[in-house]
Amino acid sequence: MNADAAPHGNPDLTRNQALVFSALEGADGPLSAYTILDQLRDDGLRAPLQIYRALDKLVAYGLVHRVESLNAFVACNHPTGADVGDTHGAAAFAICERCDSVAEFTERDVADQLRSRAKAEGFEPHSTVIELRGLCESCRTA
Numbered sequence: 001m002n003a004d005a006a007p008h009g010n011p012d013l014t015r016n017q018a019l020v021f022s023a024l025e026g027a028d029g030p031l032s033a034y035t036i037l038d039q040l041r042d043d044g045l046r047a048p049l050q051i052y053r054a055l056d057k058l059v060a061y062g063l064v065h066r067v068e069s070l071n072a073f074v075a076c077n078h079p080t081g082a083d084v085g086d087t088h089g090a091a092a093f094a095i096c097e098r099c100d101s102v103a104e105f106t107e108r109d110v111a112d113q114l115r116s117r118a119k120a121e122g123f124e125p126h127s128t129v130i131e132l133r134g135l136c137e138s139c140r141t142a
Contacts, residue, residue: 013058019043020054021075024064030072030102065091067102069131077104090114090128096136103136 013021023036031039033051045051055073058064064073076091090111094103111128118125 016050017054017057024075029100030067030070030074032072068129092130094132096139098139101136
């Protein structure tokens, strides 16, 4: 199957896409493109453009999210085949300002309300990223 036509949840990833996705899946938190590049140099990835192309496709497939305020990327935490509907375009992240942990969550009601409001305004959103910043439970109690 052509990677450009890959369906969400079961794409045939290129070698570079698979390497980048694996790096993100194994990470403890969000990674910048340059951090990914540094981790994958021994695998033959040498240019930032290689990472950015792979990330663009992984985001398009819904396998990876960009955390805008951190200029970093995280693997989507929805299991393959999860009943999340069309919520991959409306990701929300809770970002700890002390330890930099990032928790992803998706609420179908919130995503539906945002899409409904946008439609009422004649706006067609392509993606929605909500970022909540504060302290995680571990950092609050420390």
